[in-house]
Amino acid sequence: MELINRLPFPAIAFRQFDANGDLDCVVSVRGTFVHRQGEALAIAPKQEDFQWEDAYDGDPHAGPLLRQTDLTPEKVGTDITFLGNAHAPGGTPAPSWQVGLRVGELSKKLDVHGARFWRPVIKEKWAGFSARQARRVLTDWQLTEAEPASSVQICWSKAYGGQIPGTGNPETETPADVEARNPLGCGIVNLDMPSDQAPVAAPQITLPGETLNWREQVEPQGLGLVSPWWRSRQQHAGTYDEAWLNERHPLLPKDFDARFWQSAHPDLVAIPHLTGDEDYQLDHLHPSFALAAGRLPGISLGVRCAGHERDEWYLLSLDGVHFDWRNDSRVMLTWRARFPLQEAGETSLTLTRVQVKAAVDADAGEVVA
Template identity: 40%
Template sequence: MSVENHTPFPALAFRQYNMVGELMGVVVARGTFKLTKDGPLQLADEQYPLVMSDTYEGDPHETPHLACTDLAPFKPGTDVTFVGASFAPGGKAQSSWTCGLKVGSVDKRLRVHGPRLWRARTRKTWRGLIDRDKEDALDGWELTPGDPVAYVPIDWRLAFGGRRDEGELEANPLGMGLVGQTRFKQQPEWPAPRIELEDQPIQSVTDRPQPAGFAPISPFWKDRAELAGTYDEDWVEKRHPLLPEDFDYAFWQAAPRDQIAEPWLEGNEPFELTNLLPGFENLRGSLPGLALQVSIEQGAGSQSGLMVLDGVHFYMRPGVGRVFLTWRCNFLWPEREGLPRLEMAHVVEGV
C-alpha cells in the first residue's frame, strides 16, 4: 500500500494481525547513506528500494544471507549488521588480526585468520607389529597458523559450523571446522574456522563455539527458528490465521543476538569500524541524527507518532559501499481508512 511520502526514502504501508487479532497498520521506510570520516552518515544521491524478500548470494542453504526483508511487522530492537570483509592492518598480508563493529551499545570484535588446518598427530603402536592397520594411533590434533593474507571475507562459511556426521546441524549450518576424528588416516588434515570471537578463541578440535560473524542470519537458523512458535494441529484449529501464542517477535531480528540493541537506537549514535575497510584501520562516524514521523486521519482526528530505527546495515561489498537504515511503526488500522503520511521529524546538520 502506498503512503503520502514527504521524505527522500522509499516507504510503504501494509496490514497484519497482531497477537490478539487486531488489524495493525505497519509503515516501513529505508534510507541509503554514505560513509564519511569522522562525521555523520550522508544521504546518498541514489536511494535503494525496499527489500521485499530475504536476499541471499545464491542457494539459501549454501550461501550467506545478504539482506533481510523489510516486510517485517515489528522488531523489538535495532539490528546492527555488516556485510563485507576485514582487511589486514597496514595493507600488509598477515596470518591473523582483529576487527570490530561498534554502533551505540553494540560492540563486537572478531579475530580473523588466513587459511588454517586441524592436523592429526599420530604415534606408532605395538599393535602394528601384528596388524598394520593399527600401526598408527591418533595422538590429538594441532591447529596450524593461518597463511598470510591481505583480507578475509566476513562470511559465515568461514566461521565454525556445518553438519555433523549424524546429520544434525550446528547453529551456523554454513560453517566449517567439524572434524571426522575417526577418519584421521584417510584425511589427516581438515579446514579450521578462520573467524572466531576475539574473546573466545578456538583451542580444541572438540570446541563448539557460537557462530562468529557480523552478517544477518537466516530465519531458518536455530537462533531464529526457535522463536517462530509452534505450528501444529492445535494452532490450525484454534489460532490460524493468527501467530502461535508462543511466537516471539524477536524472530524478525535478523542480526546475531549480540548485535541487537534494546531498546532501539535513537539514530544519532557514534559508530566505529575497525579493520573493515581498506585503507582505514579505524573509521569513526555517527548515525545521521534523523527521525521520521507517521500521521494518519481515520475519522476521529489525526494521530501521529515517531517511527523507530530498527535496522543499521553496513553493506560494504565492492560496487555498493552503502549503509542502509530502516524505520518502522505500528498503529491500529482495522478498516484501512486514511492514508499514512510520512515526513521528517528532525534533521541534524549534515543531512
C-alpha cells in the same frame, strides 16, 4: 489506504494481524546512505529498491543472508550488521588481528585469522600378531598455524559451524546434520572420519583470545545477518503443533516472541532502539580507513494517520543499521512503525521527517511535522 511518501527513501505500508487477530498497519522505510569519514552519513544519490523478500548469496541454505525483507512487521531493537572484509593493519599480511564494530554504546570485537586447518593425525595400529599389515587410524586433529593474509572475508562460512561429519546418507538422500547456530560454518571434525581425510578448514573468526579445541563446541561468531531458521532466531518462532493448527492458524502461536524478527547476531541488537545521531567506529573493516568513524544521521521519521474520525501521529523506530562494504561504503538504515488500524478504507498515511519536541513531563510529548 493511501501512503503519501514525502521522503527520498522507498517506503511501504501494509496490514498485519496482531496476536488477537486484529489488524495493524506497518509502515516500513529503507534508506541508503554513504559513509563519510568523520562526518554524518550522507544520503546516497541512488537508493536501493524496497526489499520485498529476504535476499541471499545464492542458495539460501548454502549462502549468507544479504538483505532482510522490508515486509518484516516489527523489531524490538535495532539490528547492527556488517558485510565485507577485515583488512590487516597497514595492509601488511598478518596471521591474525582484531576487528571491532561499534555503534553508540553497543560494540563487538573479534579476532580474524588467515586460512588455517585441522590436520588429521594418523597412526598405524596392529590388530594382533596374525595381522599382515598395520591399520591406519585417525587418532587426533591438530590445528595448523594461520597463514598470513591481507584480508579475510567476514562471512558465516568462516566461523564455527557447518555440517557434522558422519551424519546423513547419500543412498537414502538423507541430508547431513548441521550446526543449528551456524549451518554455513566450518571446523567440525571427529575421530570417525576416514583415515585418508584431507585437512579441514578451521574457523577464521573467533572471540578475542579464544583457543580452539576440536573436541569442544564454540559459539559461532560473526557480524552478518542471521537466517530465520538459525537457532538464535528459530528459538523465538513459537510452537506449531496440532493445537496451533486447530486453534490459532493463521495467527502466530501464542508463544511467538518478536525477537524472532531480529536478523543480527544477538550481541549486536540494541535495546531500546537507536535514535539517530549515534557515532560509530569500525576497526580494520574498511579498505581505506583503519578506523572508519562517522555518525548516524539525526533523522526522525513520522507517519500521520488520518481518516475514520482519527488524526494521529506515530514515530518510526530506527531498527536497522546495515554496513555493506563489499563493493563500496554504503550503509542501509531501516525504520518501522506499527499501530492499530482495523479499518483502512479511505485512511491517508503521510510519511515525512518530523521534529520531536521535549516532553513537558515524563508522560507527555509532541510530534511536529
